[in-house]
Structures are given as C-alpha cells and as structure tokens.
Amino acid sequence: MTTTVYHNANLLTCDQSGNRASAMAVLDGRITAIGNDGTVMAAAGAGAESIDLAGKTIMPGLIDVHNHHAIAGRAILYEVVFPPSLDFDGILAAVRSACETMTGERWAVGGNFGSHHLERIDTLDALRQLDDASSGRPVSLRDDSYHNRWCNTAAMQAAGIDSTTLVPGQGKISTDPSTGRATGLLVEAATALVDAVSEEANYGDPAINQKAAAHAIGVLNSYGVTAFQDAMTFHGMLANLADLDLKGELKAWVVATLPAHAVMYLPGPMGTDLFKVKEQFRTRHVRPDFAKFFLDGVPMTRTSAMLEPYRPSAAFGCCYRGGTTLTLPQFAKMVAECERHGLAVKVHCTGDGSVRLALDGFDIVRDFEGPSDLRHQIAHAVFVDPEDIKRMAALQVTADLSPVLWYPAIFEQAIRAAVPDKLVDRMAPIRDLVEAGVSIAGGSDWPVAPTPDLWDGLEGMVTRRNPSGGYDGQLGPEQAIDVQTAIRAYTLGSAEVMGLDAETGSLEVGKSADFIIIDRDVTKIASNQIAQTKVLSTWFEGAKVYER
Ligand SMILES: [Zn+2]
CATH class of the missing domain: 3.10.310.70 (Diaminopimelate Epimerase; Chain A, domain 1)
Known part of the structure; x- marks a missing residue:
C-alpha cells in the first residue's frame, strides 16, 4: 500500500486540545502523520500520493450515539x-x-x-x-x-x-x-x-433485513457518520452486522445495544440468553458492548415516569405521574447481571422519575459491586431534576442527547399538551450537565427523527432553536452550549462513552482514517448556519464511502 497525503486543508483534529493542522498522511486505513504540509509530506516520503484539498475543511467522521439503523x-x-x-x-x-x-x-x-x-x-x-x-x-x-x-x-x-x-x-x-x-x-x-x-x-427473511441494514449505513455515511451506536440491536440484526463485516461490506464502527428485557415485541433471544451468545458476533467493527433498558415510555402518552404530576386531564385525573417499567430492585439486579457479562447499559428515561430510578439503581450496583470501568448511559435525558445532575456526574453516567426530541417542534408541542410548561421549559439542561462534569454524547434517534442529520442536532444544542425555521421560539436559551462542546458530543465525546476512542472520534496518529470533507468550517460560521453544512465526501478507514 502507498501512503496518501491530504494537504492544503483546514483540518480540525477534534482531539483533546482542539488542534488544527493542514495535512494528514494515511497508510492502510490508519493516520500515520498529521501537522503542516511540509512536515507531513516529508514524513510520508517521495512515493506518497498527494491530494490537494484547496483549503477545504476536514474533520473526523461524525458519531451517532443513538439510532435504529436497521x-x-x-x-x-x-x-x-x-x-x-x-x-x-x-x-x-x-x-x-x-x-x-x-x-x-x-x-x-x-x-x-x-x-x-x-x-x-x-x-x-x-x-x-x-x-x-x-x-x-x-x-x-x-x-x-x-x-x-x-x-x-x-x-x-x-x-x-x-x-x-x-x-x-x-x-x-x-x-x-x-x-x-x-x-x-x-x-x-x-x-x-x-x-x-x-x-x-x-x-421473516434475513436477506431482506441485511439489505435494509446496509442501505441505512449508506445513508449514515452520506450524513458524514462513520461510527454509531445502534440503540436496540436484536439477535438477527447483530448477526446481520457481523455477517456484513466478515464480507468486508460494513462501512462504519457499530456498537450494539442488546435488549435486556422485553417491553415491546423483539424477535429472537434477549436478556441473558442473548448476552451469552454475543461474543459469537463480535467482529473488528461490531462491538456488542451495551444492553438496553426501557424504564418508561414517552411524555405525550403520559407514559414517562415524572417526579411531578402531568397536567390534569379527564382520563388521568389531577395527579398522575406515570410509572416505571421495572422496580428499583428489579433494575439494580438486572444492571448487575449486565455488568457481569461485561455490558454497560443504555437506559431509556424520558421522565425525571425514571432518571432518578436509574441513578438509584447505579448507586446500589456500585455499593455492592465496587468501582467499574463500564460507563452507563441515560438515553434522552429530557427531564432531569437538578439534584440528579450532580449524581450523574458522580456516577459517571453519560447523557445521550437528541435535540430533535426537545427543540421547538411538533414533539415539543405534543409534550406541552401533557406536561406543565414550567417543566417543559427546563427540558434538556445540557449546559448544567456539561458544567457539572457529565459526559454528553449526541444522537439522532433516527428514524424517530426523519433523517440521521447530526448537523441539525449540533445546531440545536448551540441555538436551542429549530434549525428548519419552521417553528419559532427558543427552548431554555440559558442551556445553550458552545459549538466546540457540541462538536465534541458528536465526535470524540461519543467515541469515549461508546468505548471507541482508541479507534476513532478524532484525527490523530494511530487512529482509523475516518474523516469527512465539508463545505464550511462549522467552528467559524454563524450558529444558525450549522445545520446547512453539506458533507462533500465521507471516508472510512481511508476509503471513500460517500461522495456528494
Ligand atoms: Zn431510540
């Protein structure tokens, strides 16, 4: 293989220090040098192929911590x-x-x-x-x-x-x-x-499902995504991913999240039966490292577990707060079981009541089992009581955030019909989470969101507005975060909490050459222009997997 040097670029490494560079050398899908044009070209040697990017912006491939690709x-x-x-x-x-x-x-x-x-x-x-x-x-x-x-x-x-x-x-x-x-x-x-x-x-036919998975990953690549966490991976889906990878057709890193319990119909084994066979499906790019829990439903149908009552209604009375799908002892026992299988957990919690139960559960597990390297995630984290933000930091629990679920839109309006305004106005307290030291990771929740467009979520985190312009208003402007912090949530921050940071998430020597070339420098434009960013090409392990 020959070395390829990408030079004359505006290269955002998105590493811990936020370094910039102008050139990067890639050999066998790995980054071998990064820096200015002169040093990288010298390091690559005379036989290297060189690609002039004419000042275009390069950054790491994006990471989606929450989607349902299949x-x-x-x-x-x-x-x-x-x-x-x-x-x-x-x-x-x-x-x-x-x-x-x-x-x-x-x-x-x-x-x-x-x-x-x-x-x-x-x-x-x-x-x-x-x-x-x-x-x-x-x-x-x-x-x-x-x-x-x-x-x-x-x-x-x-x-x-x-x-x-x-x-x-x-x-x-x-x-x-x-x-x-x-x-x-x-x-x-x-x-x-x-x-x-x-x-x-x-x-019923696995071939149909495998075609669907491969198609979805092509769509993810077109939005610049080169790694993602599938948020609910059934047995058949896991087998499909492993099979695609063994055939050399998987164009992204995939962290799988295995269902821990049945709250909806799931084909095939789940829980311990699935955990026991998960290693059969581990491949280079497929990591069955998480288990999925649903502790509640959604606020619109009043199935989220809330600490304070929903709006009064004829059907639910004055003081309904919803409930959780599991009791605290059940949840704590099941999390401990997941940990024994080496699995971190992603817990769907849309109410502040379910967040509290999840944290109580993690607290109990830590008390009994001692420290662990496993980093659990709270998915959605839409309503979080201020007291629980500190606990999330102390327990090293990640917030998996999808702005499309809370910025002003049809969802947010439906939530307002069920939940009092004073609580809705406090949805997604991202700045408080960041300031408390909670790791945040950005997800699309596609296909709950119509596309896996992470630029849309990135803008939502920075502006607290709906990027489409179709809905007025701003949700809790004081909870906006800066663009660098938001980018981190969709790159290295997600890689860290998914256990992929040794491979991807930033452009650094030794990591996989997963990168995108985009039509603007998202760190230097007006915040209401971020969502319009276009991916010109997407590269996975040094190979082009999408071109606009
Ligand atoms: Zn989801």
Missing part, C-alpha cells in the same frame, strides 16, 4: 413513509396508494404519524376510514414516538386482538367508550401483539 433501512426500502406533519387525510391517502400497489401477504407497515393525531385516531370513525383505505390488507402505522400503533381491523384480526385481549405490562388496547370495541390504537406494550405478526409476515 429499522430506518427497512422503512426506506419497504414501508409506507410519511412525515409526522402529514394531516389525517394525507395519512389515509398514503395508506391507500401503498395498499393499491402491494402484492402478496405483506402488511402495510409504516409511519410516522404525529402524536397530535392520537385523539382523532382513537375513534371507531377513524378505524372505518382506515379500513376503507386499506382494501382488506393489514395495516400497522407507528406514531412519531414509535411507542404506539394505529391498526386497521384486518391487522387486529390477524393478531387476534379484540377488546378482551390481555395486554402485558403497561400497554393498552384502546376501546370506544360507548361500544367497548377496540379502536385500533395500541399503546406501548400492546404494540407487541401486532408487531410479532407483521414482523413474521414482512421480515
């Missing part, structure tokens, strides 16, 4: 896809046109409808309209939180659901108050009843 890939290739802003009639039209062209026994699966439709769809009239649009084909649509489904009569029949079906956990089959008939709205754990059947009908 689910996103399936949606793009095989499902009915529409934006959460689509109106009710638009949703019916999308279903109608999909069902007209579909063949075979497949379900029309897709989404994501906005949570603001939940009330309207929870009626027999809406069910009748969905039945009309689907000409007898089973339909299961997700809402924008992914925690709820809207199904037609054919789907409920195929899944054996009626108003008498027992639902595990905190799930609910919503029924019409006057007739008692199921409306087709399935909440939280009840979604498992249809997902199990649609999964088998649409995704």
